[in-house]
Amino acid sequence: MTAALRQLVLRDLRLALRQGADAVMVVMFFVITVSLFPLGIGPELNVLARISAGVIWVTALLATMLSLDRIFQHDYEDGSLELMILAPVPLEAVVLAKVAAHWLVTGLPLIVAAPLLAVLMNMPAEGFATLLVAMLLGTPTSSLIGAVGAALTLGARRGGVLVSLLVLPLYVPLLIFGVAAVDGAITGLGVRPHLLILGAMLAAALPLATWAAAAALRQSQT
Numbered sequence: 001m002t003a004a005l006r007q008l009v010l011r012d013l014r015l016a017l018r019q020g021a022d023a024v025m026v027v028m029f030f031v032i033t034v035s036l037f038p039l040g041i042g043p044e045l046n047v048l049a050r051i052s053a054g055v056i057w058v059t060a061l062l063a064t065m066l067s068l069d070r071i072f073q074h075d076y077e078d079g080s081l082e083l084m085i086l087a088p089v090p091l092e093a094v095v096l097a098k099v100a101a102h103w104l105v106t107g108l109p110l111i112v113a114a115p116l117l118a119v120l121m122n123m124p125a126e127g128f129a130t131l132l133v134a135m136l137l138g139t140p141t142s143s144l145i146g147a148v149g150a151a152l153t154l155g156a157r158r159g160g161v162l163v164s165l166l167v168l169p170l171y172v173p174l175l176i177f178g179v180a181a182v183d184g185a186i187t188g189l190g191v192r193p194h195l196l197i198l199g200a201m202l203a204a205a206l207p208l209a210t211w212a213a214a215a216a217l218r219q220s221q222t
Contacts, residue, residue, distance in 0.1 A: 147213045
């Protein structure tokens with residue numbers, strides 16, 4: 001089963017690289033949107049430093065949503081999804097493999113770009129490491145939650161808009177504790193509680209989101 005899931009992840013990565021515009025679009029949206037804030041607010045370094053964590057987190061979550069509706073869409077359109085449901089491999093494991101591929105294509109590039117944008121937003125150096133750790137915990141959770149929304153809206157018209165409406169409220173806790181962790185590192189108030197909560201969200205989303213997404217995929221084929 002492990003070999004089959006590894007092949008599925010590699011297949012999705014090859015498809016994403018072949019259609020590289022999607023991955024580039026996510027990163028470019030992230031970079032351009034964050035870059036607009038210094039232009040709109042002006043050269044007030046203290047203001048930029050104060051809002052830097054919130055701007056980066058909000059923009060990262062919005063960028064993640066750009067590609068959520070395509071997690072299962074191609075498999076649904078070409079009939080591969082039916083074969084995955086009928087395969088001996090548990091559908092929950094298939095969902096987890098596809099979420100892993102989605103995170104590698106979207107979440108990981110956002111994490112790589114985040115420190116450069118933090119410099120642009122004049123974030124204090126004390127917050128850099130915490131920002132990376134928080135995003136390492138938060139972006140996989142956002143992909144898992146997004147997979148549930150993508151599965152629920154599979155085959156619907158304007159599925160991307162519906163996915164956004166479904167998952168945006170669920171992203172609020174990620175945003176709150178992700179920003180609080182960075183602010184805690186900058187102000188010296190401590191980051192451990194916030195990172196533990198982000199880790200708990202990831203630990204809860206791994207089984208619950210994969211189960212919910214798999215159930216929604218089965219329902220879409222009935």
